[in-house]
Amino acid sequence: MIPVLIITFVFVIIMAPPRCFGQLISVEPSGGGSMADSMRRELKTAPYFSFYKDNYFIVGTSLSETPTKHNSDAKFQVSVAFRLTNASLPWDTYLSLIYTQVAFWNVFEDSFPMHDINFNPGIAWTKPYYYGDRYLGSTSLIIEHESNGRDGDASRSWNRISLSGNLYVTERVRVFGKIWIPIVDGRNNRDLAEYKGIFCLGTEIQTANKKLTVGFTIEKRKGFRQFNTIAEISWRIHKKTNLSLFAQFYNGCAEGLIDYECHNTMFRVGIVFKPKFFSPRI
Secondary structure (H helix, E strand, C coil), X not given: CHHHHHHHHHHHHHHCCHHHHCCCCXXXXXXXXXXHHHHHHHHHHCCCEEECCCEEEXXXXXXXXXXXXXXXXXXXEXXXXXXXXXXXXXXXXXXXXXXXXXXXXXXXXXXXXXXXXXXXXXXXXXXXXXXXXXXXXXXXXXXXXXXXXXXXXXXXXXXXXXXXXXXXXXCCEEEEEEEEEEECCCCCCCCHHHHHCCEEXXXXXXXXXXXXXXXXXXXXXXXCCCEEEEEEXXXXXXXXXXXXXXXXXXXXXXXXXXXXXXXXXXXXXXXXXXXXXXXXXX
């Protein structure tokens, strides 16, 4: 059952029309020129609909206890952005609707139940920065909502107003951060901000041939030395495709909303499709 689902997922993504997804077929800069030229061209001519964060399907287990069918699962993320205008707005900015969905699927248990599904829509106002022929990065003001779509005691939800930014130190080294004002409205998760914190920091390094990408992110939670930590590594299988082998390590709380107070150490492997320029981690 699971191999069939994975094969179907890969087939659908690879065979999708390239003008629909925009970033699936080639992740190399097109038309020559500098990275700044490539980014300007992307903003002017790319399809409205594209990837926002990484899109992945991974399977794994807990590293903090003996693996069982109850602490092993599949995790998948679908994340897209829809640019609202073709032309740039004042100050060379652009506006996008963004949507990310993360699911935790108990594929090793009977009937394959979904343990948790988190829905994260929002709207982002983004400003790219250039210096000569260099693309430096961007900042975004984001208003977003996140919930698990349940009612009663299982309901979890919150909102946040965020300011995020990413900087290309070099074409292969990026640093990024995000700070937010949490607005917690779910009656069953009033203390969520203590586990999700109010900011995150990270870095991403890519080899010269763009095959290997390594990323590290920390998200501050309550307590002086308490962090949620994400480490990721991906290996692109061919320069003409955006399909990569992928491994993710997560240590901390609030990986999903339903059990946000529980501390987990999870390691999962699978496949990932990445945005062309930058993928927000959180």
